[in-house]
Amino acid sequence: MLVKIDPFVAVFNLSDPGRYIHWGFIQISLGNLVVILVMVVVFVAAILVPFRRDEGKDG
Amino acid sequence: MADPTAPLPEDAKQWTAKLRKVAEDAFPPSKLLPDRQxxxxxxxxxxxxxxxxxxxxxxxxxxxxxxxxxxxxxxxxxxxxxxxxxxxxxxxxxxxxxxxxxxxxxxxxxxxxxxxxxxxxxxxxxxxxxxxxxxxxxxxxxxxxxxxxxxxxxxxxxxxxxxxxxxxxxxxxxxxxxxxxxxxxxxxxxxxxxxxxxxxxxxxxxxDGEVQNTGGRDGASSRRELSGEELAESSAGNAEAAVASRSGGDD
Structure with missing residues (x-):
């Protein structure tokens, strides 16, 4: 059976109600939590990943 | 031919001349758009x-x-x-x-x-x-x-x-x-x-204390990092900068 795949369809179903994480009095949407976690990962990577330097030239 | 827009010494007390001097002292071109960081x-x-x-x-x-x-x-x-x-x-x-x-x-x-x-x-x-x-x-x-x-x-x-x-x-x-x-x-x-x-x-x-004037005292950039001794000198007012990076990064 052939399945037609729409290349423009969203990876996630954006029409469903949002998903929320509850932890005590903290409530945050899954989307916002993912963005915050990605920011933390990028922040740590920005500190740890070496910056390419043009060592062959002066300065 | 003399530049007709060149400032005249007798105008030095005008507010325009004073404001221009403050702006030029705070933001010399070498600081505004430095070549090196x-x-x-x-x-x-x-x-x-x-x-x-x-x-x-x-x-x-x-x-x-x-x-x-x-x-x-x-x-x-x-x-x-x-x-x-x-x-x-x-x-x-x-x-x-x-x-x-x-x-x-x-x-x-x-x-x-x-x-x-x-x-x-x-x-x-x-x-x-x-x-x-x-x-x-x-x-x-x-x-x-x-x-x-x-x-x-x-x-x-x-x-x-x-x-x-x-x-x-x-x-x-x-x-x-x-x-x-x-x-x-x-x-x-x-x-x-x-x-x-x-x-x-x-x-x-x-x-900390390193001077950040990337343009240097007279606009000429140094291409090396400062030693500890030079750092102490720089924090004491020597405006020679430690500039060794060709990176495009900024603040």
């Missing part, structure tokens, strides 16, 4: 300020295009919807990069070395940006914006703040979004960048 700037964490500025440029550019077309264009035309999405996503990236920039500068204590005004203009421009984004969400003209407006009205009513800033008044919110708040953001970000150029990029803790 200090060696410690060669780190990814220093790139996020420039990424924030690039995102802000996209926000403003797409906002101008949206203003040219108007709401009926950005809601119905496929090009308008595309530009509308570009506007939204450049805002998302703007805040993403700005928050990483903020974290980096916070943990560097970037207010060191008389850089308080740099820090404060950054903080206030962040807060105004939140307002600009908020009024942008209110200006979407869809169910999402109606939901946000009514929830925010409840919240603001609960604070007793009154109704001068009425989030359910679409015209008022659109005016705040496309004139007042962008003007505030651009003015403060401009001042923020000028202060970065004036005071230089904040050095790491172990190199």
């Amino acid at each position: 200090p060696a410690y700037v060669a780190s990814w964490i220093y790139v996020f300020g420039v990424l924030t500025l690039a995102s802000l440029s996209f926000v403003i550019l797409t906002g101008i295009v949206l203003a040219l077309g108007g709401p009926s264009w950005w809601h119905t035309s496929s090009t308008g919807l595309f530009v509308n999405s570009l506007h939204l996503w450049s805002v998302e990236f703007f805040f993403f990069f700005m928050v990483v920039h903020l974290w980096g500068k916070f943990f560097m204590a970037a207010w060191r070395g008389k850089r308080q005004l740099t820090w404060i203009t950054g903080v206030v421009s962040f807060l105004i940006s939140v307002g600009a984004a908020f009024t942008g969400y209110l200006s979407q003209q869809n169910f999402d914006s109606q939901w946000i407006a009514t929830q925010a009205k409840d919240g603001i009513n609960a604070t007793g703040a009154g109704s001068f800033f009425n989030v359910m008044n679409f015209g008022q919110m659109l005016m705040w979004h496309i004139t007042l708040l962008p003007l505030g953001v651009v003015a403060l970000v401009g001042l923020h960048v000028l202060m970065v150029r004036h005071r230089g990029v904040v050095p790491p803790f172990d190199r």
Whole structure:
């Protein structure tokens, strides 16, 4: 059976109600939590990943 | 032939001459647009300020295009919807990069070395940006914006703040979004960048006191890092800079 795949369809179903994480009095949407976690990962990577330097030239 | 616009000695006491001298002393061309940056700037964490500025440029550019077309264009035309999405996503990236920039500068204590005004203009421009984004969400003209407006009205009513800033008044919110708040953001970000150029990029803790004048005393850049002895000299007023990086990174 052939399945037609729409290349423009969203990876996630954006029409469903949002998903929320509850932890005590903290409530945050899954989307916002993912963005915050990605920011933390990028922040740590920005500190740890070496910056390419043009060592062959002066300065 | 003499330059007819060259300042005359007898005009030195005029306010124009005084203001020009203050501006030239604070922002010599070699400081405003330096060719090189200090060696410690060669780190990814220093790139996020420039990424924030690039995102802000996209926000403003797409906002101008949206203003040219108007709401009926950005809601119905496929090009308008595309530009509308570009506007939204450049805002998302703007805040993403700005928050990483903020974290980096916070943990560097970037207010060191008389850089308080740099820090404060950054903080206030962040807060105004939140307002600009908020009024942008209110200006979407869809169910999402109606939901946000009514929830925010409840919240603001609960604070007793009154109704001068009425989030359910679409015209008022659109005016705040496309004139007042962008003007505030651009003015403060401009001042923020000028202060970065004036005071230089904040050095790491172990190199505190290093002079940040990347243009050097007479505009000529040094291509090496300073030794400890030279660092002590530099903090004592020698304006020769430690410039060893060819990186394009900035604050």
